[in-house]
Amino acid sequence: MAQFPNTLKQAIEWLSTFGKDSDGGVTRTLYSKTWREAQDALKKWMEGRGFHTYYDSIGNLFGRLPSDDAEAPTILVGSHVDTVKSGGKYDGAYGVIAGVLAINHLYEKFGKPKMNLEVVSLCEEEGSRFPIACWGSGMMTGVYSLNDVVGLMDSEGVNFLDAMKESGFHCQNYSLRNNLHAFIELHIEQGPSLEKLDKEIGIVQTIVGQKRFRITVKGETNHAGTTLMKWRKDPLHGAVKMILSLYEASMQYDDNLVATVGQLFVAPNVPNVIPGQVDFTIDARHPVESTLIHFYERFSREFFLLGKELGLEVELSKWHEVLPVQMDSKLNDKVLNICCEKGISYHVMNSGAGHDAQLFTRICPAAIIFVPSRAGISHSPFEYTSHQDLETGLKVLTQLLYELAY
Numbered sequence: 531m532a533q534f535p536n537t538l539k540q541a542i543e544w545l546s547t548f549g550k551d552s553d554g555g556v557t558r559t560l561y562s563k564t565w566r567e568a569q570d571a572l573k574k575w576m577e578g579r580g581f582h583t584y585y586d587s588i589g590n591l592f593g594r595l596p597s598d599d600a601e602a603p604t605i606l607v608g609s610h611v612d613t614v615k616s617g618g619k620y621d622g623a624y625g626v627i628a629g630v631l632a633i634n635h636l637y638e639k640f641g642k643p644k645m646n647l648e649v650v651s652l653c654e655e656e657g658s659r660f661p662i663a664c665w666g667s668g669m670m671t672g673v674y675s676l677n678d679v680v681g682l683m684d685s686e687g688v689n690f691l692d693a694m695k696e697s698g699f700h701c702q703n704y705s706l707r708n709n710l711h712a713f714i715e716l717h718i719e720q721g722p723s724l725e726k727l728d729k730e731i732g733i734v735q736t737i738v739g740q741k742r743f744r745i746t747v748k749g750e751t752n753h754a755g756t757t758l759m760k761w762r763k764d765p766l767h768g769a770v771k772m773i774l775s776l777y778e779a780s781m782q783y784d785d786n787l788v789a790t791v792g793q794l795f796v797a798p799n800v801p802n803v804i805p806g807q808v809d810f811t812i813d814a815r816h817p818v819e820s821t822l823i824h825f826y827e828r829f830s831r832e833f834f835l836l837g838k839e840l841g842l843e844v845e846l847s848k849w850h851e852v853l854p855v856q857m858d859s860k861l862n863d864k865v866l867n868i869c870c871e872k873g874i875s876y877h878v879m880n881s882g883a884g885h886d887a888q889l890f891t892r893i894c895p896a897a898i899i900f901v902p903s904r905a906g907i908s909h910s911p912f913e914y915t916s917h918q919d920l921e922t923g924l925k926v927l928t929q930l931l932y933e934l935a936y
């Protein structure tokens with residue numbers, strides 16, 4: 531058992547050796563060899579600490595500390611160990627490791643809990659190998675079924691179901707998880723708020739809603755030298771004005787509204803040709819759905835007006851939408867009280883990023899606890915959270931599980 535870690539710090543370093551890249555990052559994509567090795571190692575680590583472990587048929591890994599009461603519900607805690615390409619060692623991994631250490635500590639100190647305590651290492655939270663995020667939690671909560679992955683391919687053309695089988699999972703008779711009393715996820719913030727406010731713990735109230743759009747602006751492609759400015763129907767001119775109006779409109783709302791133009795496609799994309807078509811994307815997020823709708827109606831109205839003014843054809847399509855999700859207020863109150871009692875500074879906040887916990891809100895009360903991310907950096911080898919902050923998060927999680935399960 532000597533190779534297994536004993537402390538939080540050791541465990542984070544230990545898990546990061548599975549899939550370690552030469553640039554200091556970690557790559558463990560779903561159903562890859564390194565991902566499976568990491569899951570198997572976690573399983574053995576938990577077994578060494580007395581957990582009852584098992585995989586479900588898609589590869590979610592569980593470690594259970596059962597109560598003596600056969601009827602007792604379960605408190606599930608966890609996160610994910612899949613990463614983006616060259617990601618950091620804390621994103622996801624921290625929540626799984628902290629869950630194991632918290633439950634182990636409680637067992638050693640207080641014996642068996644009144645409610646079952648269970649850790650889960652969920653699969654494909656990131657959606658970085660296959661275009662489906664929160665696959666593991668989505669299956670457990672009935673958001674997804676096997677049909678949702680049929681035909682999905684990774685960037686190398688490997689089929690989802692083949693990759694799953696290759697990794698040893700066959701998704702047979704998948705049944706929804708029931709009898710959960712709560713789901714708790716401890717995670718790095720992946721943003722700069724806690725660091726900027728000098729707070730140790732973030733209590734997530736809402737996971738923001740998202741809407742993504744694709745805007746197509748069509749004009750007339752022509753010669754860059756012979757077409758006078760006043761004769762042009764230049765879609766890039768239109769797109770620039772639209773993007774500017776989008777940014778200006780976004781500043782008229784509260785700080786929680788964020789809008790991003792992340793992709794711009796110019797056709798034919800040649801230096802001496804007036805473009806004929808420009809496409810761009812918008813990712814807009816806010817914790818209140820009605821605000822997002824108001825923003826969308828405002829910028830789309832403006833886009834069509836600009837199109838008309840410049841003689842351009844404008845098409846707008848919404849291709850992705852996630853409604854805002856409220857985390858459980860009673861669990862949040864408990865976390866807040868724990869922080870107050872222990873003299874830990876906290877900040878009640880929203881999460882601009884999605885997490886597995888939001889899927890669990892469909893079947894049980896769920897909470898997300900954040901610890902600071904240095905400079906707000908994540909999904910990068912430079913992702914970092916201080917040892918002290920990681921320990922503070924573990925302390926809060928341990929106390930919360932104690933209050934819920936003992």
Ligand SMILES: [Zn+2]
Nearest residue numbers: 621622655717
């Ligand atoms: Zn994560």
